[in-house]
Amino acid sequence: MSRAERDFFRFRFSLSVAILRGSVYAMGGCRCDRTAESYDPKTNKWSWIAPMNTERSDGSAAALNDKMYVAGGCSVGDIQNSVEVYDPDTDLWTFVAPMHSGRWPFSCVEFHGCLYALGGHNLTSSKLSTEKYVPAEDTWTKIPYMNFYAYKLNAEVIDDMIFVITGYYDRTKFVPQVACFDDKENRWHQVADLNVCRYGISTCVIENLPKASDYAYKHRDKLIVEKRKRTLDLENQ
Incomplete structure (x- = not known):
């Protein structure tokens, strides 16, 4: 096999990425099977770590309690519900309790010491x-459904709530959708939609912005009025 062929089979897409201890971890994905690696920005180098126990494409990862969790994804045509955790001190992957549902492509996020699995779909x-x-209990618990069903979504934590951002297809068109979860109320709230529907979205949190709650459901009517006014102003120019 030529070097070009080896490089082709080593690239990864539909992978899982998360940050742990200031390093970026890239795991699984098509073409790279169980492999995993970490990037140290101080040395500007990628290093191999122990491979995962399971092949995962379109799984999701998040750091929790100073360890890396990777869940779900597709493996040789099977949709996984398995979850494994990586300990950087021992360079070992260990299985923990599986999710109730196999799912891909979805989003995991750490929130208040727990790992949340959001969205996705499976073969059924x-x-x-x-x-x-x-x-602490090695258990998965179901919480209220989101206000919509979607996959290829992304989740972030801001203002002490989980925000889910996605675009989904409702059989007639793609629809932008944003929702947030308040664990104190144990419920989801609708949030102002994106201006543009984005599919297979990627997101990040930028600190020191105005409170995200300003854009939540309780202000939705005001935001819609302001948006319509801006649209009319542009049309009248």
Whole structure:
């Protein structure tokens, strides 16, 4: 096999990425099977770490309790519900309790010491429950459904809430959708939609912005009025 052929089979897409201890971890994905690696920005180098126990494409990862969790994804045509955790001190992957539902492509996020699995679909359903993992008990618990069903979504934590951002297809058109979860109320709230529908979205949190809650459901009517006014102003120019 030529070097070009080897490089082709080593590239990864539909992978899982997360940050742990200031390093970027890239895991699984098509073409790279179980492999995993980490990037140290101080040395500007990528290093191989121990491979995962399971091949995962379109899984999702998040750091929790100073360890790396990777969940779900597709493996040789099977949709995984398995979850494994990486300990950087021992360079070992260990299975923990599986999710209630196999799912891909979805989003995991750490929130208040728990791991949340959001969205996705499997071979039988796209209406998957939202669930969270409690590491101290090694158990997954179902929580209220989101206000919509979607995959290829992304989740972030800001203003002490989980925000889910996605675009999904409702059989007639693609629809932008944003929602947030308040664990104190144990419910989802609708949030102002994106201006443009984005599919297979990627997101990040930027600190020191105005409170994200300003854009939540309780201000939605005001935001819609302001948006319509801006549109009319542009049309009248």
